[in-house]
Amino acid sequence: MKVNEIFLSIQGEGISTGYPTVFLRLAGCNLRCRYCDTSYSYAEGEEMTVEEVFKKVTSYGYKRVCLTGGEPLLQQEIKILLAALKEYEINIETNGSVDICLFPLGENHRFTMDIKTPSSGEADSNCLSNFKYLREKDEIKIVLGDYQDYLWARDLLKQHYKKGIITFSPIYNRIDPKKIVQWMLEDRIDARFQLQLHKILWHPEARGV
Numbered sequence: 338m339k340v341n342e343i344f345l346s347i348q349g350e351g352i353s354t355g356y357p358t359v360f361l362r363l364a365g366c367n368l369r370c371r372y373c374d375t376s377y378s379y380a381e382g383e384e385m386t387v388e389e390v391f392k393k394v395t396s397y398g399y400k401r402v403c404l405t406g407g408e409p410l411l412q413q414e415i416k417i418l419l420a421a422l423k424e425y426e427i428n429i430e431t432n433g434s435v436d437i438c439l440f441p442l443g444e445n446h447r448f449t450m451d452i453k454t455p456s457s458g459e460a461d462s463n464c465l466s467n468f469k470y471l472r473e474k475d476e477i478k479i480v481l482g483d484y485q486d487y488l489w490a491r492d493l494l495k496q497h498y499k500k501g502i503i504t505f506s507p508i509y510n511r512i513d514p515k516k517i518v519q520w521m522l523e524d525r526i527d528a529r530f531q532l533q534l535h536k537i538l539w540h541p542e543a544r545g546v
């Protein structure tokens with residue numbers, strides 16, 4: 338597996354925000370979101386065997402893992418890793434462009450699937466058939482840069498949403514986060530608003546946190 342970084346921090350995003358979590362960031366991505374805060378993961382990485390990754394991830398003594406990147410679903414070996422970590426609570430941050438039905442998940446594992454909005458420049462990459470494979474416990478994450486993105490996302494959800502926990506969040510430093518809250522409440526949207534907690538606690542460009 339090509340690994341960009343492995344570190345222990347607290348989960349800064351999504352429904353497990355605040356819990357100690359081991360982060361496994363795989364290298365390489367098939368998209369180029371304009372706002373991407375992790376472009377250092379596109380090329381930088383070290384080849385590690387699944388056994389080496391397993392050893393490192395389990396060495397921290399926490400049973401909560403965030404598998405991210407780059408795009409983690411581009412590396413087939415994650416299937417072996419997920420099987421080895423079947424008792425671990427794992428969320429897989431995926432960009433929504435990869436067919437998730439090729440990665441059936443166990444009870445303790447869930448997807449956090451982005452829907453790429455127009456501001457990302459990658460809205461044509463969304464694999465919309467993924468909506469039918471998401472379960473109640475999976476997350477659908479929508480990162481917004483402006484009102485156009487919000488309207489676009491609201492309409493897309495109306496058409497395609499089936500199951501899963503929806504979160505809205507801002508592109509960091511691009512939009513006043515309060516505006517998103519205001520739009521959600523005006524439209525009586527029953528979704529979760531979130532900020533990237535790690536960027537509040539540490540420098541927004543800090544790595545390994």
Ligand SMILES: C[S@@+](CC[C@H](N)C(=O)[O-])C[C@H]1O[C@@H](n2cnc3c(N)ncnc32)[C@H](O)[C@@H]1O
Pocket residue numbers: 366372373374375405406407408409430431432433450451478480507508509533
């Ligand atoms: C770096 S990506 C890696 C996983 C996968 N490639 C994806 O896009 O979901 C992890 C999460 O960070 C979010 N993200 C990246 N840059 C961001 C930024 N500048 N502001 C807010 N969220 C950002 C992405 O939308 C995604 O939900």
Ligand SMILES: Nc1nc2[nH]cc(C(=O)O)c2c(=O)[nH]1
Pocket residue numbers: 346347348349350360375403405406430535546
């Ligand atoms: N603390 C912390 N929480 C995170 N949740 C998702 C992250 C990611 O980069 O995918 C991330 C990250 O980079 N740091």
Ligand code: SF4
Pocket residue numbers: 366367368369370373374375376406407408432
């Ligand atoms: S898909 Fe994720 S890692 Fe890839 S460019 Fe977009 S935000 Fe960055």
Ligand SMILES: [Mg+2]
Pocket residue numbers: 374375
């Ligand atoms: Mg991040």
